[in-house]
Amino acid sequence: MTPPAxxxxxxxxxxxxxxxPDNMPLSMPQIAVNQLSKSFKVAExxxxxxxxxxxxxxxKYKQVQAVDAVSFTVEPAEIVGFLGPNGAGKTTTLKxxxxxxxxxxxxxxxxxxxxxxxxAAYLQRISMLMGQRSQLAWDLPAMDSFMVHAAVYxxxxxQYKSTLDELVALLELEPxxxxxxxxxxxxxxxxxxxxxxLLHRPSVLFLDEPTIGxxxxxxxxxxxFIRAYNREHGATIILTSHxxxxxxxxCKRIIVIDHGRILFDGELERLSDRLAPFKVxxxxxxxxxxxxxxxxxGEVLSSTGRKVELRVPKGSAAAVTTRLLSDLPVLDLTIExxxxxxxxxxxxxxxxxxGSAPAASPSNSDTVAAGAGGRT
Amino acid sequence: MIRALRLLSLYIRVSVQNLAAYRFDLIIRTIMSFVxxxxxxxxxxxxxxxxxxxxxxxxxxxxxxxxxxxxxxxxIRMFIVPNVRKLMEDIRNGTLDFVLLKPVNAQFLVSIRExxxxxxxxxxxxxxxxxxxxxxxxxxxxxxxxASFFVLMLAACVILYSLWLSLGVLCFWxxxxxxxxxxxxNVFEAGRYPIVIYPPWVRNMLTYVIPLAFITTxxxxxxxxxxxxxxxxxxxxxxxxxxxxxxxxxxxxxxxxGIRRYSGASA
Amino acid sequence: MTHVLRAFGAFLRVGIGTMIQYRGEILLWAIWGxxxxxxxxxxxxxxxxxxxxxxxxxxxxxxxxxxxxxMMIVGHMTTAWDTYxxxxxxxxxxxxxxxxxPVLPIWEALASNLAYKLVTLVxxxxxxxxxxxxxxxxxxxxxxxxxxxxxxxxxxxxxxFVIGYCVALIAFWSPKLDATGEVFFGVGMFFGGRFxxxxxxxxLLGSIASLLPFRWMFAFPADLTIGRINHPYExxxxxxxxxxxxxxxxxxxxxxxxxxxxxxxxxxG
Numbered sequence: 001m002t003p004p005a006x007x008x009x010x011x012x013x014x015x016x017x018x019x020x021p022d023n024m025p026l027s028m029p030q031i032a033v034n035q036l037s038k039s040f041k042v043a044e045x046x047x048x049x050x051x052x053x054x055x056x057x058x059x060k061y062k063q064v065q066a067v068d069a070v071s072f073t074v075e076p077a078e079i080v081g082f083l084g085p086n087g088a089g090k091t092t093t094l095k096x097x098x099x100x101x102x103x104x105x106x107x108x109x110x111x112x113x114x115x116x117x118x119x120a121a122y123l124q125r126i127s128m129l130m131g132q133r134s135q136l137a138w139d140l141p142a143m144d145s146f147m148v149h150a151a152v153y154x155x156x157x158x159q160y161k162s163t164l165d166e167l168v169a170l171l172e173l174e175p176x177x178x179x180x181x182x183x184x185x186x187x188x189x190x191x192x193x194x195x196x197x198l199l200h201r202p203s204v205l206f207l208d209e210p211t212i213g214x215x216x217x218x219x220x221x222x223x224x225f226i227r228a229y230n231r232e233h234g235a236t237i238i239l240t241s242h243x244x245x246x247x248x249x250x251c252k253r254i255i256v257i258d259h260g261r262i263l264f265d266g267e268l269e270r271l272s273d274r275l276a277p278f279k280v281x282x283x284x285x286x287x288x289x290x291x292x293x294x295x296x297x298g299e300v301l302s303s304t305g306r307k308v309e310l311r312v313p314k315g316s317a318a319a320v321t322t323r324l325l326s327d328l329p330v331l332d333l334t335i336e337x338x339x340x341x342x343x344x345x346x347x348x349x350x351x352x353x354x355g356s357a358p359a360a361s362p363s364n365s366d367t368v369a370a371g372a373g374g375r376t
Numbered sequence: 377m378i379r380a381l382r383l384l385s386l387y388i389r390v391s392v393q394n395l396a397a398y399r400f401d402l403i404i405r406t407i408m409s410f411v412x413x414x415x416x417x418x419x420x421x422x423x424x425x426x427x428x429x430x431x432x433x434x435x436x437x438x439x440x441x442x443x444x445x446x447x448x449x450x451x452i453r454m455f456i457v458p459n460v461r462k463l464m465e466d467i468r469n470g471t472l473d474f475v476l477l478k479p480v481n482a483q484f485l486v487s488i489r490e491x492x493x494x495x496x497x498x499x500x501x502x503x504x505x506x507x508x509x510x511x512x513x514x515x516x517x518x519x520x521x522x523a524s525f526f527v528l529m530l531a532a533c534v535i536l537y538s539l540w541l542s543l544g545v546l547c548f549w550x551x552x553x554x555x556x557x558x559x560x561x562n563v564f565e566a567g568r569y570p571i572v573i574y575p576p577w578v579r580n581m582l583t584y585v586i587p588l589a590f591i592t593t594x595x596x597x598x599x600x601x602x603x604x605x606x607x608x609x610x611x612x613x614x615x616x617x618x619x620x621x622x623x624x625x626x627x628x629x630x631x632x633x634g635i636r637r638y639s640g641a642s643a
Numbered sequence: 644m645t646h647v648l649r650a651f652g653a654f655l656r657v658g659i660g661t662m663i664q665y666r667g668e669i670l671l672w673a674i675w676g677x678x679x680x681x682x683x684x685x686x687x688x689x690x691x692x693x694x695x696x697x698x699x700x701x702x703x704x705x706x707x708x709x710x711x712x713x714m715m716i717v718g719h720m721t722t723a724w725d726t727y728x729x730x731x732x733x734x735x736x737x738x739x740x741x742x743x744x745p746v747l748p749i750w751e752a753l754a755s756n757l758a759y760k761l762v763t764l765v766x767x768x769x770x771x772x773x774x775x776x777x778x779x780x781x782x783x784x785x786x787x788x789x790x791x792x793x794x795x796x797x798x799x800x801x802x803x804f805v806i807g808y809c810v811a812l813i814a815f816w817s818p819k820l821d822a823t824g825e826v827f828f829g830v831g832m833f834f835g836g837r838f839x840x841x842x843x844x845x846x847l848l849g850s851i852a853s854l855l856p857f858r859w860m861f862a863f864p865a866d867l868t869i870g871r872i873n874h875p876y877e878x879x880x881x882x883x884x885x886x887x888x889x890x891x892x893x894x895x896x897x898x899x900x901x902x903x904x905x906x907x908x909x910x911x912g
Contacts, residue, residue: 098477120479122479124479128473133470135474144394147390148390151382404819407822411829422833422844552667552668555668566678
């Protein structure tokens, strides 16, 4: 059975993917989202005294479309990254998939269940970690929270022990187990949060900003752990993050969301191709140069002393480079892809400049919204 | 059902285990328990320095009520108030989501998570004082009265749970008012003394509109057992069960309504 | 001194703004001050009715109504919460920035206190009037007694604040002891005449009460205003006692505060 052609071949789990009570054939996506929408009614209030008084008598409401007809599918054991600025709709989408929110339109099926029905059998198989919030009891040692979690999820004693031992070893939690959660550092606490969310061996894991606020070393360790866990147990993971490093390290496939719409759904490498087909040329000059019109060659990103950075369309990168090499005394020259943050940042800028655009069509292939990017 | 009990006992066990970390607190609070009950006794002493009985209720009657009042106050603070406060905190911080993610009934989970063990002193002291008052009155503790008392206290627990849960649910709409519980304590204050001290219109309000009487005077009257203390007569336990059932149903409906609204389900 | 006054003015403005913002919460809190006296009125008037002359300790139903009506007012005017809060302020570290200011924290506490009383007045005054209309208190106070009564209520407020603040300073030595507020309040309840007029106390309690400052904070202003203190000499003697206790409180504060800060900087800082 071959996966659909448009999907990149990602490492299959070494152990067979978890199969629930509903034996799902491998060809059916584990998560299927179709035209999912969520709008909120938000009370509007201007600042100031008179508007405050007025609002006591008459409330003005505004409809906010947090998620706008979003569609995508996810195969078992995939790690998908959700990228987007604050308020893009990432967390709202995740909340709908974990059953916390009811959508205002569209459908979604995860593991064969409709999430917002909140069936116990469904909740037993998923897990959600919210980096900004803690689910551990503050005044108790982490161990107690684990124990309670095991009881709530009805984890048999033997399985609990083996899972706990494995997670404690992988996450290096031994020294912090008996300490009150309140006294732990953020990194230690985050590791405990990760541990508790995996105790019941969920098939699907929703990670909402799992490394937020954590120091660089710990971020790397957490990323490595997630990667290892996905390899070992084949859990499907949807991850949102502000840190590009999280996404580039873990996700082959990313979905870019802004203003509730999908701008891009596909492989990370293709993202820069589609959204910003540019290259950055960095020149290190061996002598001072004046009167050279860099702007004619390309967009000047920076020019300090003898170092200049130019942004040029991919197609003309070679030609421009040749020109620069012949015109100038070059000590060193590199041609790079623009940093991924840049790519995405510009995508959002262009999106808002280009006005509204139709959402990505529901398919598994790499897609790009018509309005994004602007240039092809 | 067994699983529910197992979960509940786990939460209690965890709470007891962690008492050791707060030994100083424990000592102080136990002392304060004694101080509170002593204050009630001083109050009764003062009252009956000036009279021998108020509308049929003597010092010993008052003692029984004071004991019941303390038992109820302690009981509420042992397992109802902490859970409702946590619910309100969760609503405000957004951590209620974690409750909703669990494969357990949300209302159940929210009602058993917190447990303040040391409040048991209030319950024990209150019971001791009540029984002492009873003994002084009748020299025996008649069985029927005890059974009736037990049923009424159980009903009182359910009524109180329903009341408090509803207060907590209000937090979905009035997010900031977390001292909404003051509404309860203010009304509860009126139950400190037998409702016979109030004019009839207040008495009726406290029985039928706000079931305060069912939480304080009626159970006390049942324990005493003599005819004039029995408010609503011998059918009180049945009426109390009825009131308890209705309030529980109402509170459960209200909680689920709040959750549905919170998760944006169309009503 | 002027810079203290300016700081105080700023604290007061901020305090009032905060109280208005949290009006929902503090109104709920203020209701207790109405409920408790009302319940006690019901209790004591029922007790009074058990006697032929309809009186207990010289108070009839109408007099009890007047007494507990005054208790609502006095209770409100003497509200102070430092005994409850001090431990928390120290444990949470919120006290540190306050100690760094060139102005004593007590000024901010005072401003907050006044702000609360002013803002809640809008709500409680109609409630007082409503209570009076329902229970029909029997006032015997002559104009001069009421006038002095107003003064004594204000003095009582100052007394309870200062003495309470001194007691609250215990928290500097044992910040985890959260019981100070309750004990202070409870003692004031009985020995200050809030639970019952002092005349109704059993003799033992009555003698203890005469030694403590609480009677001057609650019972005295109430009795004076409703006309139970008939000799001008007694009235002025009472005002003098209030002032004396207030002065003692201020002096005690100055002494204890210095040690408290020394203790704080030695232990937590």
